[in-house]
Amino acid sequence: MAIADPVELQKALEQLALKVVMLAEDDVPGLGSFLTHLDSLKERFALADSAEVGVFLQEMEEVGTRLVLQEVEKAAQAMELLNHGVTLLLTWVRDGQVPREGEAWEAYRQLCQELGLDKREGASATSEEVERKELDFEDPELVANFLEEAREHLEGIEANLVYLEQHPKELEAINAIFRPFHTIKGVAGFLNLSQIQEAGHEVESVLDEVRSGRLPVSQGLIDLVLGAVDLLKMMLADLAEALTARRSLSVFDLTPLKEQIRRLPSASDGVPRVGEILVEKGELAPEELAESLAAQKSQAAPQPLGEILVQGGKVTPQKVAQALVQQLGETRPVAEKQVTETVKVDVAKVDNLVDLMGELVIVQSQVRQNQKVAALNDQRLERDLGQMARITSELQKISMSMRMIPIGATFRKMVRLVRDLSHKTGKLVNLRLAGEDTEIDRNMVEAIYDPLVHLVRNAVDHGLETPERRQARGKPPEGQLWLRAYHKGGNIIIEIEEDGQGLDRQAILARAVERGLVSAPEQLTPAQIDQLIFEPGFSTAKVVTEVSGRGVGMDVVKQTIERLRGKIEISTRPGEGSCFTLRLPLTLAIIDGMVVKVGEERYIMPTVGVRETLRPLPQDYFTVKGEGELIRVRDRLLPMMRLHRLFGIERAEVNPTQALVMVVEYEGEQRALLVDEILGKQEIVIKSLGHVFQRIQGLAGGTILGDGRVGLIVDLAGLFQLGRGDGHNYTQ
Amino acid sequence: MAQVARKIEEAGQSMQEKEGKYLTFMLANEDYGLEILKVREIIGMMEITSIPQTPEYVKGVINLRGRVIPVIDLRLKFGLPPMEYGERTCIIVVEVTSDLGELQMGVVVDSVSEVLNIMGADIEPPPAFGARIKTHYIMGIAKAKGTIKILLDIDRVLTTEELIGIEGLGS
Numbered sequence: 001m002a003i004a005d006p007v008e009l010q011k012a013l014e015q016l017a018l019k020v021v022m023l024a025e026d027d028v029p030g031l032g033s034f035l036t037h038l039d040s041l042k043e044r045f046a047l048a049d050s051a052e053v054g055v056f057l058q059e060m061e062e063v064g065t066r067l068v069l070q071e072v073e074k075a076a077q078a079m080e081l082l083n084h085g086v087t088l089l090l091t092w093v094r095d096g097q098v099p100r101e102g103e104a105w106e107a108y109r110q111l112c113q114e115l116g117l118d119k120r121e122g123a124s125a126t127s128e129e130v131e132r133k134e135l136d137f138e139d140p141e142l143v144a145n146f147l148e149e150a151r152e153h154l155e156g157i158e159a160n161l162v163y164l165e166q167h168p169k170e171l172e173a174i175n176a177i178f179r180p181f182h183t184i185k186g187v188a189g190f191l192n193l194s195q196i197q198e199a200g201h202e203v204e205s206v207l208d209e210v211r212s213g214r215l216p217v218s219q220g221l222i223d224l225v226l227g228a229v230d231l232l233k234m235m236l237a238d239l240a241e242a243l244t245a246r247r248s249l250s251v252f253d254l255t256p257l258k259e260q261i262r263r264l265p266s267a268s269d270g271v272p273r274v275g276e277i278l279v280e281k282g283e284l285a286p287e288e289l290a291e292s293l294a295a296q297k298s299q300a301a302p303q304p305l306g307e308i309l310v311q312g313g314k315v316t317p318q319k320v321a322q323a324l325v326q327q328l329g330e331t332r333p334v335a336e337k338q339v340t341e342t343v344k345v346d347v348a349k350v351d352n353l354v355d356l357m358g359e360l361v362i363v364q365s366q367v368r369q370n371q372k373v374a375a376l377n378d379q380r381l382e383r384d385l386g387q388m389a390r391i392t393s394e395l396q397k398i399s400m401s402m403r404m405i406p407i408g409a410t411f412r413k414m415v416r417l418v419r420d421l422s423h424k425t426g427k428l429v430n431l432r433l434a435g436e437d438t439e440i441d442r443n444m445v446e447a448i449y450d451p452l453v454h455l456v457r458n459a460v461d462h463g464l465e466t467p468e469r470r471q472a473r474g475k476p477p478e479g480q481l482w483l484r485a486y487h488k489g490g491n492i493i494i495e496i497e498e499d500g501q502g503l504d505r506q507a508i509l510a511r512a513v514e515r516g517l518v519s520a521p522e523q524l525t526p527a528q529i530d531q532l533i534f535e536p537g538f539s540t541a542k543v544v545t546e547v548s549g550r551g552v553g554m555d556v557v558k559q560t561i562e563r564l565r566g567k568i569e570i571s572t573r574p575g576e577g578s579c580f581t582l583r584l585p586l587t588l589a590i591i592d593g594m595v596v597k598v599g600e601e602r603y604i605m606p607t608v609g610v611r612e613t614l615r616p617l618p619q620d621y622f623t624v625k626g627e628g629e630l631i632r633v634r635d636r637l638l639p640m641m642r643l644h645r646l647f648g649i650e651r652a653e654v655n656p657t658q659a660l661v662m663v664v665e666y667e668g669e670q671r672a673l674l675v676d677e678i679l680g681k682q683e684i685v686i687k688s689l690g691h692v693f694q695r696i697q698g699l700a701g702g703t704i705l706g707d708g709r710v711g712l713i714v715d716l717a718g719l720f721q722l723g724r725g726d727g728h729n730y731t732q
Numbered sequence: 733m734a735q736v737a738r739k740i741e742e743a744g745q746s747m748q749e750k751e752g753k754y755l756t757f758m759l760a761n762e763d764y765g766l767e768i769l770k771v772r773e774i775i776g777m778m779e780i781t782s783i784p785q786t787p788e789y790v791k792g793v794i795n796l797r798g799r800v801i802p803v804i805d806l807r808l809k810f811g812l813p814p815m816e817y818g819e820r821t822c823i824i825v826v827e828v829t830s831d832l833g834e835l836q837m838g839v840v841v842d843s844v845s846e847v848l849n850i851m852g853a854d855i856e857p858p859p860a861f862g863a864r865i866k867t868h869y870i871m872g873i874a875k876a877k878g879t880i881k882i883l884l885d886i887d888r889v890l891t892t893e894e895l896i897g898i899e900g901l902g903s
Contacts, residue, residue, distance in 0.1 A: 359798035601782065647784035687800045689783075689793060690835065696785055702793060702800045710781040710793045710800055 010093050012041055017086045023079065028068055034082075035064045053092070059112060060085045075256075081111040140243060145344065146187050147240055150196075152409070153180035154229050154236075159412035161222055161229070162419045168217035177225065178207040184232070195252055196235050202254070203228045206261050215264060224260050226416070231257060278315060288314050347442075350402050354589070357396040358685045362704055364392045369706075400587065401439070407485045407494070408436030410445055414456050414483060421460040428467050428478040429460055435485035440492050441587035447564055448494070448584065451557045455496045455580050456483070458554075463500035463578055473575065475499070491566075492586055497579035503572040505529045530570045534558040565591065565608060593684040593703075595711065596662070596675040598643050599652040603675075604684055604703060604713045611663040611670065613678060621656050631661055631672040638663065638672040641723040643714075646698060652676055666716040671723065682706075686713065698722050750872055751852035756881055757824065757841040760812040764841075765848065765874060765881040772825040772836060774844055777817050794838060796825065803838035804890065815842065829887050837890060848881070850874045855883065 019034050042057055063078050063085075088108060157177050164173040185200030203225060209215040231252065238250045278284040292308045309315050367373060368385050411433045422429040440448075464470075464479035471477050484495040505526060512518045512532045524532075536555040561568045566584035585591070593604040612633075620632040629640040640661065644652030653659040653676045662673045684703045689712075693699065700715035754765035755774075775796075780803055782792035789808035793800050803823060807814060820843035828835045858870040869888035874881045 355798050649784070687798075689800055690802065692802050692835065692837075693783055693786075693793070696783060698784065702781070704795045704798065704800075708795055709779050710795050712781060712783070 009041075010090070012037075012044070013086065013090050013093060016041065017090060020079075020082050020086050023082070031064055031068045035061065035068070038064070053089075056085065056088070077111050081108065084108045084111065143191055143193075143239070143243055146191055146193075147236055147243070149187070150184050150232070150236055153184055154233055155409055155412050156180055157229055158226065158416040161225055162415045164217060165219070165222045165419070171211070174207060174211050174217070178204065178211055181207060193239065193249075195249070195254065196232065196239070199228060199232055199235065199252075199254055199257060202257060202261055206264065218264075220264060224257075224264065227260070228257055278309070278319065284309070284315055288312075345402075350399070354396075354399045354403060355687075357392075357399040359704070361392050361396050362706060362708065364389055365706060366708060403442055403587070404439035405442050405445060406437050407440050407445065407492075408433075410449055410452065411436050411483050411485070413449070414452065417453060417456055418460060418481060421457060425460060426466060427460060427464050429464060429481050430478050431481045431483065433483050438485040438487060438492060439586075440485075440584075441589070443588050444492075444564065444584065444586075447560070447588075448582070451560045451582070452494070452496070454553060454557050455582075456481070459496055459498040459500070459578075459580075463498040463502075465501050487586075490586060492584050494582040494584065495579055496582075497577065499577035502574040502576055502578050503530055503533070503570070505574070508532050530572060533570075534568070564588065565606070589686055591684050591686060591713075592681070593713065594662075594681045595679040595705070596643075596660075597677050597679050598647070598675050599649040601647075601649050602679065602705065602709075602711050603643065603647075604711050605662065605664070605673075606700070606713065606716070607681065609664050609666055609716045611665050613660055613662045615659070616656050616661050616672075618657050629656075631656065633661075633663055633672065636670075638670055639723070640672040640674060641719065642674040643719075644674070644676075646719065646722050664716055664719075666720055669720065671720065673719070684711075684713065749852075750855045750883070751850065754848050754850050754874070754881065754883060755824070756845040756848055757822070758843045758845060759806055759810070759841055760815075763845070763879055763881045764806075765850070765883045766824065766826065766886055767883075768847060770826045770828075770886050772827055775823050775825065775838075777821045777823065777840075791840060794823070796836070796838075799836070801825070801836045801838055803840060805840045806889075807840070807842070809889065826886050828890050830890075839886075839890075848874075848876055850876055850881070850883075 016034070016037055019030070019037060023030050023034060038057065038061060060082060063081050067075065067078050085108060157180050160173050160176045164170065164177065167173060181200050181204045185197050185204055188194075188196035188200055206215065206221070206224070210217060210221065215221065231254075235252055238252075241247070242249050279286055279289055288309075292305060292312060292314065295312075296305055296308055310317050310320060368389065373381070373385075415431060415433075418429050418431045421427075459481055460479075464481070465473070465475075467477035470479065480499045482495065482497040484493075484497070486493055509518070509521050509524070509529055509532070512529075512535070513521050517532060517535050518524060533554045534557075558568055561582055561584070564584055565588075566582060569581040569583070570578060571581070572578035592607040594607055594610060596603050596605055614633065616631050622630040622632070622637070624630065629642075630637045631640045632638075640656070642652075642654075643649070644654070656674055660675050660677055662675060664671055664673050686701045687703055688694075689696070689699065689702050698715055698718040698721075700713045700718075702710045702712050705711040753768040755768050755771050756763055756765045758764070778794055780792040780794055783790065783802075786792075789805050791803045791805050794803050805814075817840070821840060822844050823838040823840055824844065825836055825838050828837050854875045855872040856875070857872055858867045859873065861867060869885050871883040871885040874883055
């Protein structure tokens with residue numbers, strides 16, 4: 001077969017060869033780049049067209065992929081195969097023909113066979129898989145519980161690991177990691193999840209070594225355990241999938257993990273050594289210690305250091321014994337913490353309870369407001385009713401709180417993220433958490449996870465500077481990152497603050513002007529400039545990330561927060577850092593609403609969107625071409641929408657000067673909305689209208705009003721669209 | 733032998749399937765029937781909150797013990813002349829099976845009559861009136877007590893496509 005462009009191809013191949021040489025089997029990014037390189041080669045030179053070379057490339061790709069996925073047991077052979085493969089390719093290009101059968105091919109083929117390329121993973125794995133197929137979960141509920149529990153455990157482990165990394169001497173942290181691993185292993189064994197059990201067991205035994213002081217707490221150890229956590233997470237994800245899809249479990253390769261464990265240094269740095277303790281106490285001179293240690297090393301069967309020291313007459317046996325007691329004392333496990341007892345309850349049950357509680361509160365108030373009941377004018381009844389009202393509202397509060405969970409779990413996930421980020425970027429980050437016990441609706445927790453990750457990533461990536469630059473600016477090399485949560489005025493506040501470089505307003509402004517987001521840059525206040533990073537157009541510019549200091553996708557963050565009826569604020573001081581504040585409602589289920597009347601119907605306007613309410617004077621009402629209506633509110637003209645017209649409601653007040661105008665705002669756009677009157681303002685429990693009415697424009701949901709009727713909640717976004725006429729317009 | 737027996741049983745089932753208890757009700761002087769298994773409860777008329785941008789037969793939503801469920805007027809749905817709601821007007825809450833799952837829904841009828849046990853032998857397939865009258869939501873016609881009961885397949889009366897697409901049909 002002829003080669004399209006031999007010179008180019010050879011160059012590219014040489015690069016590839018260089019990559020292979022520098023590859024290590026556990027260098028995932030390197031392998032990834034190798035694979036993309038290979039792929040682009042294939043495409044550029046149409047290598048796949050040739051039958052022989054095509055198959056050959058496929059084999060290499062597969063080996064590469066499996067290395068990345070850590071599915072290859074004989075990693076060394078796999079690396080060799082890649083090496084041979086690239087060499088073969090080079091020969092082929094140089095000679096202009098497919099290399100003859102020869103030594104190179106032989107070696108390659110043999111490696112292929114050893115790796116079981118044609119017969120996927122060899123016989124042992126298949127038999128295991130068959131065995132696994134038979135595994136069906138006797139008690140899916142138990143497995144589901146285990147999944148949940150194990151995930152929680154792993155999260156806790158991650159946080160404790162990172163803590164341990166910073167405080168290697170704290171044995172309580174090791175215990176806090178050891179215990180959940182032990183639980184996971186135990187339950188997995190009970191549920192017959194042999195691979196999870198095995199992985200758990202491997203890590204547990206390592207941690208036991210650490211606990212007893214035979215293994216030091218090292219970077220390698222932390223990485224290893226974190227790796228094991230990742231592996232377990234994958235296994236759990238697989239288990240979850242298997243459980244829902246009722247398929248068998250995948251087989252994971254535990255060899256890399258075991259291999260890593262085997263390679264851990266076994267010195268006992270974690271615990272002060274006897275020698276060190278003695279030196280510290282002044283019983284032993286450092287030189288003497290070094291001497292004795294050297295003597296110990298030279299021995300074929302090393303004696304304990306203490307014996308050597310005593311034999312050498314350097315210290316008395318009592319001193320050694322004292323030092324040993326001290327050593328043990330430091331490693332003695334700490335008593336376990338008290339845990340509050342909990343009961344697992346189905347979420348649906350809790351939701352149902354909350355719903356019914358809301359109902360009870362409404363019925364209770366209906367009874368109280370019943371005119372006949374009020375006419376009884378019975379003091380005793382009044383008092384009892386008051387008592388009932390108190391109890392019901394208390395009950396409602398409790399049932400609501402059952403849906404609340406502390407935000408700590410979400411925060412702890414950030415700990416791992418920050419650690420990984422700091423390793424990747426080479427920045428030193430000290431993450432501090434505050435208010436982990438702050439409670440938030442469990443639906444909310446899931447919803448804010450992504451924005452939070454984004455903000456934390458941004459803070460480390462772009463907010464904090466490198467240690468060198470920090471020092472150049474006279475700051476400590478370690479950057480501070482605070483994650484705080486607290487309750488304030490019925491809201492939950494989450495702050496992400498860092499003492500980095502702050503927003504670069506110059507760069508933001510320049511970029512915004514370039515993208516045509518602002519027309520008069522000089523008129524913007526600093527706060528307005530900061531807001532520009534939330535503009536959708538702004539974030540699409542990837543280049544600006546480096547320059548401006550803030551990243552991609554802030555508009556998405558803002559949208560997500562706003563969808564949750566929350567707000568995001570920035571405060572930044574150039575050179576000193578930034579703080580992002582998220583202000584979120586405690587729950588997604590309740591909003592503040594204004595009940596308005598239109599004709600015989602009542603609607604609820606979310607208070608967030610209402611700016612003001614007024615009754616226009618005749619001279620403030622204008623029409624354009626007899627159709628478009630405008631209301632003058634002070635010096636502004638706002639287009640008017642009539643709710644009765646949009647929703648087709650009969651018997652409504654049509655004269656604006658006799659009705660009410662609400663100034664409503666959505667995404668910065670203001671309009672005047674005509675309603676008959678306002679009946680009141682209250683907390684509204686949102687109920688879904690069900691999938692039947694999901695797509696009705698202008699409605700966000702329903703609620704049960706005080707009199708038991710259903711009230712409809714207005715969705716301003718949809719209403720604005722209706723008003724613009726680009727929705728499905730209602731024609732009367 | 734057992735196989736033969738099963739075959740015979742299966743053949744009888746299609747007829748047998750429709751046999752059972754039906755809740756009968758009146759609609760513009762016609763007798764209708766609903767499978768009792770589909771009926772959740774019968775409630776008196778209550779205030780209905782109308783939903784904008786829906787066809788006329790969708791009366792709106794009601795609060796059924798804290799749940800918001802849609803209500804449709806069967807008279808309007810079948811193109812019968814509308815009638816003022818009175819003392820005997822009822823909402824039958826039914827469980828509809830749709831592609832999106834189970835759904836509770838209320839149907840407004842003139843009045844509820846009784847629960848009847850209808851034998852499979854008394855049920856006839858829906859008559860073909862041609863294209864003029866839609867019969868796809870009629871399960872069959874039952875002869876009982878000297879009159880006929882129109883047995884409705886409620887899942888088909890309230891198809892989701894229709895209900896979900898309602899906003900496009902704005903009256």
